[in-house]
Amino acid sequence: MSETKLYICGTPIGNLEDISLRALKILKKVDYIAAEDTRRTQNLLNHYEIDAELISYHEHNEEEKSTKIIQMLKSGQEIALVSDAGMPGISDPGYKLTSLADEEGIRVVPIPGPTAMTAALVASGLPTDKFVFEGFLPRKEKQRQERLKELSAETRTLVFYESPYRLKDSLQNMLDILGDRKIAVWREITKKFEEKISGQVSEVLGHFEDEDPKGEITIVLDGLDADQLHYKEAAWKDLTILEHLQLMMDKGVTKKEAVKLVAKERGLPKREVYEEAIVIDAQVKK
Structure with missing residues (x-):
């Protein structure tokens, strides 16, 4: 009997053509696909004419479904885990399942795919040799300010995800706490209305002054100049x-x-x- 595997499968973050041939092969051959949003994943599967059975797996049922999926894997079924977009586990559900699979001795196989953080970073115009990914900043302003203060001495390029509803507040907090550094804000990267706004933090904040940003946001912020430290x-x-x-x-x-x-x-x-x-x-x- 062949070894059962859990595949961590990267999917497009916008443009459906950004999926790999290997990912398509895996999605066609597994017994089940565990998806963060089954409706969104179904659109991808329909586009590539993949007929697969979906399991709902998201942050609200992650604990319960992780145990169930492990049982399915131990019974010999192969499963691919996908998120709404990009790589599962990167600011998306996945860690609990992969951790549990590792404990149970189940082989976890990554199928690399795009992530918004690296796509935004490499085209930001900011240093890429060293960077730190912070995911989403805290929702509440006080906690967000505290986290930015903790990052104030970070010399590596900083990458964040942010909600469009909090973008202006986060940019203002960055300006107040981290100073007027170089920044690139990506909106809807790889999608139809992709947009990059770059410059100093104050300039980018000014760009959004009379605009309510929409879509998925990725922020790439210059680290503190080492000479200042x-x-x-x-x-x-x-x-x-x-x-x-x-x-x-x-x-x-x-x-x-x-x-x-x-x-x-x-x-x-x-x-x-x-x-x-x-x-x-x-x-x-x-």
Whole structure:
């Protein structure tokens, strides 16, 4: 008996022609296709004349269906997991199932496909050698601001997904917290109304001032210039650890990140620097 496999199958993020020959072959041969949105997946299958039985698998039934799918796989049936668009598990359901399959010794086979984050990144005009994918920022503004503060010292290019309903607020938060950096905002990438708006954050925010953006949004944001993070010894050699910390934080770096950077620059244990950082909290409370 051949080895049972769970296929993690990438599907187009917009243009239906972006599917691979291998993905089509897998979708035609498996016993079942677990789909985030069965109606949307059915449109894809109809386009390529694939007759397959669908299983609904989304964030609200992920736990229950993961157990059921594992049982089906253990009985010898092969299943392909697909999301609405792109690669399952990337800001979409999939992790719980693949994790459970791994625990059960079931082979998980990735069938690579497009993702909005890499498509937007490579055509953004921003550095691609190092980047970090953050998925969706928190919905609530306070939590969103806190997360952006934590990312304030990140030197790699930042990639986000965002709802069109929160885009303006997120751009304003980025401008206020991270400064006026280079940015590219992609709307409906690979689809009929694909649009890229790029420039400084303030310019892109201005573009949307009198417009209510629609569609799926991907944001590519320039990281912090490394030169802004690493001060030459002359800039801090006469400072105390506390003053050095404050210097970093005045530049918009979070206290947590400032502790790490100061410890690294001064060649000190992080604990020693953290003990000094506690004084900052005490001063604020006074």
